[in-house]
Structures are given as C-alpha cells and as structure tokens.
Amino acid sequence: MLTRAEGTDGVEVATIGNEGLVGVSLSWGAEALNPAEFLQVQVPGAALRMDAGVFRSELARDGRLAGIVRRYAQAFSSQLCQQVACNALHSIEERCARWMLLTHDRVGLDEFALTQEFLAQMLGVRRASITQVAGVLQRAEVISYHRGRVTVTDRARLEASSCEYYRVLRLPGAEGGLRPTLFLACGSFIPRGQETQWLRSHTAAVPGSGNEIAATPRCLGTVPHRQLESVDLEGRSHQGARGAPRRVGKGGGNMLANATSPPAAADEDATDFPKAGPATAVPVPAGAIAIVLAVGLIITGVVTWTSWSLNNHNDARLLKLQTDQAAEVLTAAVPDSEAPLATAVEVASATDGAVGAFTRFMSPYIAANGTFVSASLWQMTATSPRRVAVVGVAPGYATSSEAGSFVARAFRTHGGFVAGAMFRGKRGRLVFALALPGTKGRFAVYAEHAVPADRRATVAKNSAFSDLNYAIYLGSSKNPADLLTTSQRLLPLTGLTAKVSVPFGDTVLTLVASPAGQLGGTLPARLPWIFAVLGILITLAAAWTTERLVRRRRSAERDAAEIRRLYTELGSLFSEQRTIAETLQRALLPRETPEIAGMEVAVQYVPGAKGMEIGGDWYSFIPIDGGRFAFVVGDVSGRGLNAATVMAALRFTIRTYALEGYSPSAILDKCSKQLHVLVDGHFATVLVGVGDVSRHEITLANAGHFNPLVIDGQNTSFIETSLGVPLGVSGGSYESVTVCLPPKSTLIAFTDGLVEHRGESLDVGLERLQQVAQGQDCPLDLLLANVISDLTDETSEDDIAMLGLRWTS
C-alpha cells in the first residue's frame, strides 16, 4: 500500500502479503480506499478473491473469518504506525533491510525481483542512497543482486541490519490463522471488469501458488468455497510496458480503482546494484587454466617417458651383465665335469685299464650327491669301443651300442670331449664322453649326470642366477626338446630377455634369461609413476593457483573500478551541492556593497564548518535616497536549500519595503505575516535599521535578533532595541527605536555564529566581542576580519554574517 506524496510516485506505507488481505478497511465500514492511498503489486503471485457483499455478510455473521479479519485489521493498523515511525527515525540501511525482510517473509522465496528505482520509491529516498546501502549489503554478502533480482543469502545478518520494527512487523497474522494466502475482497469493492489489468484469471501456475490456494478455504472455515475465486497477481517484474505507471480503473467507490502498476525499471543495467564479490561475479579464467594445464601435462609426459626409457635401458644393460655373469659360472662348471673324467682316463692308461683302480677313483663322484650317476670305462678296439668297467647305475642309454657310438664320437672329436642329453619320459641325463687321443691303450670314460625330473632347478640365493629367470638349452636353439633346466614353469621367457651361449663339449649350452625382479632396484622402476603422479598434482596445483590469481586480479580491478565510480559519483554529488550553495550565496550575499557618501560600509560572510549545506544568514545594505539608507542582518533557523529559500524571500521583501520608505517596525510587521514556522518550518531573527548619514541618526526594529554593537573610540556598547519575537512566530508586534550615534562611530550587526559556542553562554560571547572590537583603529573591513578571526576558529559550526557601518565624519 502506498500513499501519494508530492513529487514522488508514492511512498510505501504498508506491505501486504500472504498473511493478509487487501481491503481490510471494509471491516470497519469503508466503502472506498482513501484517494491518497493506492495499491501496487510488487511480486507476482496468486491470490483469492471474494465478493465484497459476501465478505460483509460473513463479517456480520461474526464467524471465524470475522475474528481473523479483526486480528488482521489490528495488526495492519499497528504496521502502518510502525512503518511511519521507522521511516522517520531509522537509517536508510535499516529501512532497506526491513523492506527486504518483509518482502522475503511474504514471498516465501529467497529470490525476488527488485530494482533500486523501485526500492527508492518505496522508501521515499534518493536512488543514490539505495545504491550505496545495497552495495554495502551486497559486499557484506548479505544479499546478492543480479539483473533486477535480489537473492537473500544471509537472512540472519539481514535481520541484524534491520531496525527493531522488523521484529514487530513480521507476519502479524502468523498466529491468527490467516496465514496461507492473500485474498482480496472484491465485487463492488474491487469492481469486476475494471481490475482486469490488475487481476487476471489464474491460468498459469505461479511458483509456490498451488499450496496457498489449496490451504485457504480450510482456514476460512465457513466461507463457501465457491465464493472464492483464484486470481493471478501480475507483479512489477512482469510488466512489459515501460515508462509511466499504468493506472487502472477510474470509477468512484472502488477500493482498487486507484491501483497502479509500479513504474518498470527504466534500464535494468543502470539500476543494477553495484556488482561485488569475486565468488559470484568474476568469470572463470578458462584460457589461462587451459594453458597451464597443457604445459604442465606436456612437461609431466616428457619427464615420465624419459625416466621410463632410462629405466628400461638400464634394466637391459643390467640383465646383460647378470646373464654374462651367469654364463661365466656355467662355463666354469663345465671343467668340473671334464676334469675327473680326464684324470680317470689317465688313471686307466697308467694301470692299463685296471678295473679296481678305475672303480676306486670314480667312486667318490658317484656317491649320493656326486657329480655323476653312472660312469663307465671304455677301450677302443679296432672297430668299436668296448666297455671295460662300470661304476654306479648302468648307463642310461638303452643299448650299449648307442653308448659305444657316443664314445666313438669322443675319439673322433678334436679335444676328445663330447656332451649330449637324453630323455626317457620325465627323467633325463646329461651324457659326457672323454677320450684322450695319443694316450696309451686308447681308453675313454663315459659318464651320465642326472637332470631334475621336470627339468626345473631351484635357484640358490646369492648365486649368479638369483636375480634371473632362466632356461638352459643344449645346443644353440631354444627348442623345448633341448631344454636342460629352467627356473620357470612356463616357457619361453617373454619381455626383456638376454641370450648367451657357452661351449659345452663339442656343442654349446644356450642360456636365456629375463630379470626376476627389478634389477636396478624398485625406486628407478617406480620413478616414472612417481613423476607422472607428482607432475599431474603440480599441474593441478598450478592451474588452481593461476585461477585464484587471475580471479583475484580481476576482482581487484573490478573493485578498484567500482570504488573509482563511487568516488566519482560522490564527488559529483558533493560538487553539485557545493556549486548550488556557492551560486546561491553569491546571488544572495554580494561582497561588493553600494557606496554612500559620508559612510564606510563593510560586510563579511564566513560559512561554518558544518558541511556543504547553505546557511540562512544574510545581510543587506540598501541606499534609499539623499543620504538615507537601510540595512538588515538576519538569520533563518536551520540550514539547507529550504532555509536559503526563506532567507532569499525575506531578503528581497525587506529590501522592497525599505525602498518604499516603511519604518523598520512596519517592515517587520509586514514580513511577520509572510512567514510562519508551521508552514515554512523555519523562523527568522532579523534586525532592520533605517538611518540618515548626515543626521547621525538610526532607527532600529528587532525581531529576536542580537542588538548591534556601537564602537566609539575606546567605548563599546550594545544599542538597546525593543525586542520582538522572531519572524514566523505568531503574535509578533514590533517597535522602532531611534538613536543618535557620535561622529566617526562604528556600528556592527552580526549573526549568532560570531558569539555562540557550544557549552558557553551567549553573554560570554557578547562580552568577548565587546573586548575584541575595542580600540581597533583600522579600516572597517579589516576590523570585521579581525573580529571574526579573534572570536572564531576553524571548528566554529555556524555561519557568520556581519555588517559594519562607520561614519567618516
């Protein structure tokens, strides 16, 4: 509900939401809304309406609705009172917060439409003030504002910012039962057909409206449901038209005939609250983040790959080294087989094939854990070798002819040592034959060495093979049939492998190996992973830091721009006000005084320290004719443009009367009818004098002003005038007093700023003035300046207007 006020589009006096009803004055018998008041939908929503006749008869029946309405009427009237008091007493910030809270309560949503223009109108203050206050609330993160919509982000602090009236005003009907929705009493009250712009049939669901409509009939108790109809209230933010308020309905006797749509925002961007808060306003610097991420990931990739390939290269080198070492061990093991056989051949030669000597010599090698399982001594005959003796088990070869041909091969081979392998099912043997060509008796030794049943060997710790998975083949191929022994269940070996062949009799042993663990230790192997994970983490951290820095910089830039803008705005406001004040002051208080023969005239005006507002002090000097003159010193109570307007009016009125030849008392009498403190809000103290230069005579009338000071050489005194009430106060009557002044005497009239100090009696100031003015033998304008500088300092609050007259003879 708004009330009309001159020069505004209306000021809000009450807020009606889903706790109340429009048209409560029907309950106390009103037929129409007071023309000064009108209603305006601020936030769109749904409502229920009922015919005013039904409403009245329901009230007359004094049922449950009547009780609810009575309670609401009481709450509504106290809301009106409190809102008036709040507007008068509280700061704009408190009122702004209170308004948002009341709306928040009634809308039931954290977000609602609101322009500064509108809020300024509701609170009856300047838009710039709202901008400032809303900026403060937004920077404190109590509200956020975007494109004409306010979101309440911190309800508790908004309440703390509000004045105490909010706590009184909040939801007055909450415990009264009329909680769920607004309803409108209409019919003759809100005329059907005339309110169509304002109330439309509810067609589309408005968020949150469904429950309200469903809940209301329950609360209304006995009111028949069919008497209630649902309407859709179109809010200010839904207004398509811009510009002047749309006025709906013109008929008399219609409460809502005065309802208007509020002015839509003239320019949504221009009415936005100042943006603030990096959290919501500053966009994510996606480009910068992408660059940092890309660079970070590339570096991570390169480092990881380098470390991985270095590790691989190192592993291959280490595998080769280990495999070579293992091969050397294998090579060294071959003479272990060869040496006893060679000695046995030499023993046989020396003993000419004595069986006993051979058996004694070989027995230790055949023992339980000996090198061989079987050894036999052979002698070459003309055609084939012949077995002479056997130690251990019988030779594993099926036939002795096979063994004989193997031994014969030893006689044919250079070096005389042959090796081979044979397998029968799972069991296998390494077989050796050694002949020493050129020795006496042509003896040879044949021996068999057991191979593990499944060809798998256990690997002793700290052996050359302990770090390797290996397979040893007889011959140079990796044919599984030729496998002698391995550490693995599954062959062939895969991955990184190394292969070395070592001589073994008339053939070779082939060692194939791959690393059993991490040959270079676990750290180098894990290094690529560590680099990758660390790199990604560092990249993410860098991206996050970049994002923070960029945001902070942008936010700082934005804040700086906002601060500059506010300062500019503030500066222009101040300079605008100062310009107005200065212009008025120049117009009203000319420094150049008219010259008059036989008299020196000087004036002084010193603005007080109380800010920019223009004061109401003034002086006038008016030559009339033939040595006659008038002068005025006055002071309008208060400050500001209003006081200055009153001052200007008085100044020109008195001047006119003086030029027309009225006496001082007549002038004051006439002026007292033109100013009234209840109408103008100010009164004025005025001293008017009319004098004659040649006759040294002056006639004075005084409306509540200080008596003028006369300086005659060393003597100073105040002229006693007949003191009347200030102009603007009823019942004033004024008398003129005429005095003669001595030659070369000086008269000084002044306003209260010269003699008034906080906490000190005016008499003290007046006495000090007398002392300071005494014996100042200097030009009149200098005298005035001296007096002012002696009596005041830069903290003096009030303006000073001063006028001096001095007879030159």
Next chain:
Amino acid sequence: MDKLIDHSAAEARLEEVSDAAGTPVLKLSGELDLSNVGSLRAAIDATYGRGLDRIVFDLSELEFMDSSGLAMFVAIAERIATVELRNPRPVIRRVIELTGLSRVFLVTSS
C-alpha cells in the same frame, strides 16, 4: 519512552516522566541541533501532536540547542497554547531571552 535517537551526529534523549504534582513531563537531555531535531520533532508530534492545551518540557539536562531546536519549540507553541520550558540551563535560557521568545514560552524554574 526508550531512546529514540541513536544514529545522528548529536545525541538527544526524550523520556516521559512525571513531576511531583503528577503532571506528565517530557524530559529532554543531551544536545539538540539540526542533525537530530527532525526525528525528535516527529516523535513528539506523533505522540503529543493533537488535542493538548499544555505541554511541559524539562530542559534541565539539555546541554545545547541551536536555532533549529528553538524552531521546534516555536512550532510546538504554535499548536499548543502553553509550552512550559522547565529549568533550562542558563545557556539556553539566554538564547530564549535574546530571541524575544520568553513571551512565547512559559519559562519556569523550580
């Protein structure tokens, strides 16, 4: 009445008390100047604006009053026949005298 003015430059308090004779008295204390006279005036008008023919102010605790404060009392005196200003301090009493307003108010001391 609680403290009414709390965010203006000058501080003024207005409270309703009763004197020995049981007459309601509005006791003003602090400093009254342009910065707070508007809100004080609104508070007084809202409560005592209508239908009185006499209003009593106790000014014994009022330390300072400028011309706008004086204007407030003058405006009240225009609507209420008798405005009694009780026990003003000498500083304020002198302001009233020098502006010729002694005849507008009933200035008393007890």
